[in-house]
Amino acid sequence: MTPDPHDVGALGDSSASATRITPGFALRPEDIALAAEQGTAKPSEDVAEYALRLGDDALILAQRLGHWISRAPELEEDVALGNIALDQLGHARSFLTYAGAAWGKSEDDLAYFRREGEFRSAHLFEQPNGDFAATIARQFIVANYQFPLYRELVKSSDPMLSAIAAKAVKEVDYHLDHSTQWVLRLAGGTDESRRRMEAGLNLMWPFVGELFEDDALTARIGDAGVVPSSLKEEFDRTTGAILAEAELDVPGHPMATGGGRRGNHSEHLGLVLAEMQVLAREFPGASW
Amino acid sequence: MTEATSPESTTPDPAEGAHRWPLWEVFVRSSRGLSHVHAGSLHAPDAAMALRNARDLYTRRNEGVSIWVVPSDAIAASDPDSKGSFFESPQGKDYRHATYYTKSEGVKHL
Numbered sequence: 001m002t003p004d005p006h007d008v009g010a011l012g013d014s015s016a017s018a019t020r021i022t023p024g025f026a027l028r029p030e031d032i033a034l035a036a037e038q039g040t041a042k043p044s045e046d047v048a049e050y051a052l053r054l055g056d057d058a059l060i061l062a063q064r065l066g067h068w069i070s071r072a073p074e075l076e077e078d079v080a081l082g083n084i085a086l087d088q089l090g091h092a093r094s095f096l097t098y099a100g101a102a103w104g105k106s107e108d109d110l111a112y113f114r115r116e117g118e119f120r121s122a123h124l125f126e127q128p129n130g131d132f133a134a135t136i137a138r139q140f141i142v143a144n145y146q147f148p149l150y151r152e153l154v155k156s157s158d159p160m161l162s163a164i165a166a167k168a169v170k171e172v173d174y175h176l177d178h179s180t181q182w183v184l185r186l187a188g189g190t191d192e193s194r195r196r197m198e199a200g201l202n203l204m205w206p207f208v209g210e211l212f213e214d215d216a217l218t219a220r221i222g223d224a225g226v227v228p229s230s231l232k233e234e235f236d237r238t239t240g241a242i243l244a245e246a247e248l249d250v251p252g253h254p255m256a257t258g259g260g261r262r263g264n265h266s267e268h269l270g271l272v273l274a275e276m277q278v279l280a281r282e283f284p285g286a287s288w
Numbered sequence: 289m290t291e292a293t294s295p296e297s298t299t300p301d302p303a304e305g306a307h308r309w310p311l312w313e314v315f316v317r318s319s320r321g322l323s324h325v326h327a328g329s330l331h332a333p334d335a336a337m338a339l340r341n342a343r344d345l346y347t348r349r350n351e352g353v354s355i356w357v358v359p360s361d362a363i364a365a366s367d368p369d370s371k372g373s374f375f376e377s378p379q380g381k382d383y384r385h386a387t388y389y390t391k392s393e394g395v396k397h398l
Contacts, residue, residue: 074309076330076341083344181337 027163029093029107035160036101047158048102049120049217050225052110053261054149055095056121059111060269061142062089063276064129073132080178084139087171094164112280116270117263123256124207126269130200133193136182137200143176144239145211148231157223180242187246201243202251208235209255217261311360312338314345316352324356332357 035041043051065085072078096107124142129135150172153165186197212232218225236250243250259265279286309331315324327346332338338357347355366374382388 074331076332076345080341080344083348178340181340185333185337 027094027167029090029097032094032097032101032160032164033106036097041098041101041160043098043102043158043160044224045102046217046221047161047224048099050221051095051099051161053120053122055092055099055110056119057125057146058088058095059092060119060121060125060272062086062092063272064125064127064138065135067129068135077132081135084175084178087168087175091164091168091171094167098160098164108280112277116265116273119263119265119269119273120261121265121269122207122210122260123258123266124204124211126260126266126272127204127207128268130203131196133186133196134200134203136179136186137197137204139175139179140183140201140239140242141204141208141211143172143179144235145231146172147176148234148238149226152226152231155223156225161224183242183248184246187248197246198248201248202253205251206253206256207258210258210260211235213258213261215261309333312342312357313360313363314338314342315356315358316342316346317354318351319353324354327351329360335359 032041062085065081065088068081069078069085072081092111093107096110100106100110124138127134127138129138147169150165150169154162154169156162156165183197186193188194212228212235214227214229218227240250310333311329312332312335313329314327316327317324327342330338330341330345332341335357339355342355342357346352378384
């Protein structure tokens with residue numbers, strides 16, 4: 001059963017009042033964990049594996065983006081990137097909690113106690129931040145991929161995947177706007193900002209191909225998931241339109257090998273995981 | 289984490305950037321149907337980005353349903369030194385308050 005976001009009782013704060021600022025009501029990872037505990041949310045093996053891919057993408061990106069906090073060109077941009085990182089972390093927590101329900105594992109078990117080869121994220125998400133323009137290029141690709149993905153996933157035959165996607169799509173819509181605004185401004189700013197935007201896109205574009213590769217799982221999962229290749233045409237169209245407006249060329253590089261969905265990663269992921277997992281592994285069960 | 293392309297090496301000095309981006313005043317209308325209220329200020333390169341930054345900085349906790357941003361230099365402010373002539377004149381002028389007047393007999397709903 002999917003928690004009804006309009007059911008005040010189901011989501012906790014029954015003292016919510018119309019005259020006070022409240023957190024609002026939306027599907028939270030805690031609600032999914034509760035449903036898993038009560039045995040009302042149990043994904044099939046395939047659905048769990050699929051949720052793991054989406055969750056790992058978001059988790060690794062959140063970790064990457066979090067690195068910008070206190071390092072962005074402006075305080076305001078610190079907060080913007082931090083917000084986007086937290087949105088992604090929220091999606092990751094939901095997907096991982098749901099995936100873990102199939103295997104009796106918590107979100108923390110999956111985030112902190114899996115090895116590199118067990119992660120299913122695509123290579124784009126683990127790419128180093130580079131300069132601000134490179135991060136914007138990565139965000140631009142990610143948002144133009146995740147937005148149609150989550151929009152289609154809302155129609156999933158799996159009610160929990162549908163509910164997670166319904167919450168995520170609104171947030172990713174904003175990420176899309178954020179990256180679009182910056183691509184246009186960096187491209188149309190100074191010679192230096194334009195040079196960096198072009199360099200950033202050239203750096204990140206080889207990792208586009210992997211996002212839209214189908215495999216045995218995406219073929220088996222049917223109506224519960226979204227066939228990656230079905231999103232490619234829209235991605236080409238939406239990114240093409242913005243790049244045309246920015247008077248930038250779509251990079252023509254050959255695509256990188258990929259393999260993230262099978263656990264084959266570049267040298268970057270190990271470093272991300274080392275930083276992300278060290279505390280939980282050094283002090284298992286620690287809370288802070 | 290140490291990486292060859294760390295942001296520090298390529299990001300312009302933040303203090304320098306702050307001089308280039310103009311200041312904006314942010315007004316947020318809460319969901320209670322009140323008027324827009326001044327929430328604070330921020331830096332942004334243009335109005336469109338100012339609105340987005342305002343969304344990120346001032347509506348993180350469900351505070352609002354509408355945002356206005358105004359260039360700070362477009363706001364004319366009263367002079368704090370002329371407090372006497374500007375704001376103290378109404379003192380003692382009770383007749384400017386509705387409560388000064390007695391209600392006529394038989395008038396309801398006042």
